[in-house]
Amino acid sequence: MPHSMKLIFIQLPRLDPDVASPGENNMAAAACLRAALERSDEAPHWIVCETPAIQDSASDARLLERIVDAAPDAVAATCYLWNVERTLSLLRRLKRRLPGLRTVLGGPDIARDHPVLADAKPRRGALWDVLVVGEGETVFPAVLRHVRTGEAPDFSGVAWRLPDGTVREGARPRSLRPLVELLPTPDDPANRPDAAGMAYLETSRGCPLRCAFCCYNMRRTSLSCLAPDEVRQRVRILRERGAREIRLTDPTFNAHPSFAAVLDALARENSDHSLAFFVEIRADTLTDAQAARLAEAGVAEAEVGIQSTDSRVLALIHRPLRENRVLRGIEALLRHGIRPTLDFMYGLPGQDEGDVRRSLQWLARFGDRIHPQFLPTLLLPGTELRDRAAELGLRAQRLPPYRVTATDMLAPRQLAAIESWANEALGAFDSPTRRFVGARLPDLFASRIALRLDGGVLPRVVAQANRQAVVFSGADLFKQREAIARTLRRCVRDEPHILWQFVLAPETEEPLDLLDALVAELRRLPGHWLDRLVSPPGRRRLAARRLFVRLPRGAHGDPGWAEEAETLLATHFH
Numbered sequence: 001m002p003h004s005m006k007l008i009f010i011q012l013p014r015l016d017p018d019v020a021s022p023g024e025n026n027m028a029a030a031a032c033l034r035a036a037l038e039r040s041d042e043a044p045h046w047i048v049c050e051t052p053a054i055q056d057s058a059s060d061a062r063l064l065e066r067i068v069d070a071a072p073d074a075v076a077a078t079c080y081l082w083n084v085e086r087t088l089s090l091l092r093r094l095k096r097r098l099p100g101l102r103t104v105l106g107g108p109d110i111a112r113d114h115p116v117l118a119d120a121k122p123r124r125g126a127l128w129d130v131l132v133v134g135e136g137e138t139v140f141p142a143v144l145r146h147v148r149t150g151e152a153p154d155f156s157g158v159a160w161r162l163p164d165g166t167v168r169e170g171a172r173p174r175s176l177r178p179l180v181e182l183l184p185t186p187d188d189p190a191n192r193p194d195a196a197g198m199a200y201l202e203t204s205r206g207c208p209l210r211c212a213f214c215c216y217n218m219r220r221t222s223l224s225c226l227a228p229d230e231v232r233q234r235v236r237i238l239r240e241r242g243a244r245e246i247r248l249t250d251p252t253f254n255a256h257p258s259f260a261a262v263l264d265a266l267a268r269e270n271s272d273h274s275l276a277f278f279v280e281i282r283a284d285t286l287t288d289a290q291a292a293r294l295a296e297a298g299v300a301e302a303e304v305g306i307q308s309t310d311s312r313v314l315a316l317i318h319r320p321l322r323e324n325r326v327l328r329g330i331e332a333l334l335r336h337g338i339r340p341t342l343d344f345m346y347g348l349p350g351q352d353e354g355d356v357r358r359s360l361q362w363l364a365r366f367g368d369r370i371h372p373q374f375l376p377t378l379l380l381p382g383t384e385l386r387d388r389a390a391e392l393g394l395r396a397q398r399l400p401p402y403r404v405t406a407t408d409m410l411a412p413r414q415l416a417a418i419e420s421w422a423n424e425a426l427g428a429f430d431s432p433t434r435r436f437v438g439a440r441l442p443d444l445f446a447s448r449i450a451l452r453l454d455g456g457v458l459p460r461v462v463a464q465a466n467r468q469a470v471v472f473s474g475a476d477l478f479k480q481r482e483a484i485a486r487t488l489r490r491c492v493r494d495e496p497h498i499l500w501q502f503v504l505a506p507e508t509e510e511p512l513d514l515l516d517a518l519v520a521e522l523r524r525l526p527g528h529w530l531d532r533l534v535s536p537p538g539r540r541r542l543a544a545r546r547l548f549v550r551l552p553r554g555a556h557g558d559p560g561w562a563e564e565a566e567t568l569l570a571t572h573f574h
Contacts, residue, residue: 005073005148008049009034011107012083012090013056015466015499015530017543017574018431019443025056026200028249029078029107031190032182033140040141045148059463059498060090068097074147076140079107081380081400084116085529086497092127102147106132108215111382115398126161133157133382135205135220137182138174179205179224186234197244203231203262207251209282211305212317213345215382216251225256232265235275245276245300253279254286263290266297276300283329283340284322291332301371302333303341309362310355313348316392317385330366340370346418347377347404349385349392356418360425374422376415377404400529405537412537419536430534430543436569437549437562444548445469445501451487453480461491466498471550473505478514485521492525492545499530500545507552509561512568518547519572534574543574 009030013023030051037043052058052066067075075094077087084107091103105128110117112133130143134157142153146160153160158170183202184190193199206223207216226234238246256262266277275298283304294302306326307319314321333340344359363372379386379396389396393408406412433443447465451458453474461470470491472484488502502518504510528544535541549565551557 004045004047006047006049006071007037007074007076007144008067008070008072009051009076009078010055010067010087010090011051011078012086013466014080014082015544016431017433017443017467017499017530017546019445019467021431022196023056024194024198026194027051027078027190028200028202029136030076031184031188032137033076033106034190035184035188036137036140036182037144042141042145042148046144057465059466059468059495060086060093061462061495062464064090064093064097067094071098072101074102074104074144076104076106079105079109081109081378081402082529084109084400088116088127089497095127102129103127104130104132104143104147106136109381109400111215111380114381115402116400126165129161131159133159135174135182138177176222176224180226180230182224183226186230186237191234191237192241193238193243193245197242199238199241199243199246200249201231201234201238201246202226202249203253204250204256206255208255209252209320210318211307212384212388213348213377213380215380223255223257225258228258228261228265231262232269235266235269239269239275243275245278247278248280251280252282254281254290259290260293263293263297267293270298273298279303280305281329283333284320284325286329286332288332288335291329291336291338294333295336295338299338301339301341303343304330304333305343306359306362307343307345308348308351308355309358310351313350313355316349330370334366334369340366341373342366342370343373343375345375345377346422347394347407347410347415349394349408351407352409353414353418356421360421364425372426374426376419378402379404397532399527399532401533403532403537416536416538430574432574433546433570435566436547436573437551437566439551439553441503441548441550444503445499448503453477453483455480458483458487461487461494463491463495463498463500467501468495468498469501469503471503471505473507475507476510477504477506478510481514481517485518488518488521488545489525496526497528501548502545503548503550505550505552509557512561512565515547515549515565515568519568522547523572531574541574542572546573 011025011027011030013025016023034048037046049070049072052063054066055063079087095101110131110133132139139153139155139158145151146153153170154172155170155174159167161167204223204225206220277299278301279299280303308314330340342363346356379389379394379402394404395406396402396404435441445467447467448469448471449461450471453472491500522542522545530544531542534543547569
């Protein structure tokens with residue numbers, strides 16, 4: 001019997017600086033790809049190793065060792081804008097340790113002409129071997145056959161690297177299969193809630209909208225849906241396995257051609273309302289009767305994408321909207337006890353400050369009855385908006401998250417002012433730190449490494465978690481600032497993609513020059529995707545590596561010093 005090859009799926013989590021957030025990392029793509037492999041004649045040639053349980057919490061070094069111990073022949077990685085740089089870094093380190101390793105990349109962030117994946121000079125030993133753009137289920141067995149035998153996976157949207165380093169792209173059209181044939185079976189072990197009781201369910205794939213800022217519709221132009229009875233069966237199994245909340249991942253839930261029947265199925269299965277559902281819908285097509293039925297089914301929150309109030313802007317991004325109908329749909333949701341999340345965007349082509357102010361006023365009319373989201377425009381790889389950026393006058397970050405930094409109508413300083421307005425009207429963006437200086441620091445990470453400075457050489461810090469705090473304590477930290485700065489540099493150099501907190505725990509008040517020196521040290525280090533996400537155009541705020549001061553409990557120092565230190569740190573860190 002031929003030797004079986006070993007495969008591991010990885011999907012690195014979005015690292016959230018908010019310690020109150022349990023985090024989410026739903027590996028639905030891996031579950032679908034594994035099901036596709038198991039249903040194919042390629043399955044006998046592969047052993048699927050379980051993804052390391054520490055994937056969502058460990059530092060890159062710890063995760064690397066766990067994967068190396070499994071000695072896979074291939075790694076299949078799902079890439080999003082928040083993990084693509086970290087994923088590529090991890091794969092590069094894995095290939096050094098496992099020279100024969102083959103790597104397959106897919107996921108929403110993978111696209112042609114990707115700025116991070118661009119490889120102008122083909123070379124041996126590149127960090128990826130196969131790229132898959134769009135849905136991967138129908139081509140994944142052929143991709144693994146290529147890894148095993150060298151046979152070309154000649155399908156559109158698939159690129160592979162030859163032994164000499166050159167890249168080939170497939171041309172054969174992919175087959176389209178019903179969604180029920182792409183998902184794992186309802187009783188598959190992958191269909192279960194996470195530790196917090198949250199589960200995910202896809203009832204339809206495809207979207208009737210063609211929004212220029214979204215790549216979903218570029219990769220699937222048809223709609224495929226589960227039958228209502230199939231939806232009900234999957235919900236029943238998730239509830240039996242401990243689900244308390246279910247997020248329906250359909251891009252437009254009420255586009256399901258059997259929407260009424262699906263709502264009936266959910267209402268029957270959730271007659272005791274033990275489950276809460278979260279959905280994305282079009283409000284302009286929603287009727288009052290449908291909103292009532294959503295509530296009966298147990299829908300607690302519905303996300304509605306509005307994006308802009310300007311018809312010219314909406315036309316440029318292919319987003320149909322009739323304001324009176326959207327208002328009617330939102331009011332119907334509210335009337336039946338469903339909390340709407342309303343999404344607006346800024347930095348869109350053709351958008352001026354007046355449209356932004358009208359959008360903020362539009363949201364203000366609902367008060368605290370809604371959850372508002374005022375989001376920066378991102379030029380995601382593979383989208384029409386990115387492809388037409390020069391024509392439309394859009395400038396954006398080259399690296400993730402690809403935030404628009406200037407438009408045909410708005411300069412960077414105007415976009416920065418818009419963010420300030422939004423923060424004042426709606427609350428600060430993306431979990432800002434509550435306190436940088438104090439005896440109690442509510443945002444400190446749970447994983448902490450304590451270093452005592454006594455004039456000797458500090459030991460090398462080995463991060464254990466992907467959200468790691470390092471606490472420096474001792475007398476006269478200012479005198480030892482160079483030793484602290486060396487440790488900061490070494491930590492970030494060793495683990496550039498995790499989140500770091502550097503905490504000073506002085507015995508007495510230290511000169512503020514100490515903070516200035518360490519802030520400058522952190523600002524000199526290479527950026528992180530999270531910094532680019534939270535930084536207003538024209539400014540650089542640090543979110544991935546932050547500096548804190550923990551004051552001694554019971555100490556009675558100068559409150560003016562603490563206030564000044566807090567102001568200094570809040571100026572530089574998010």
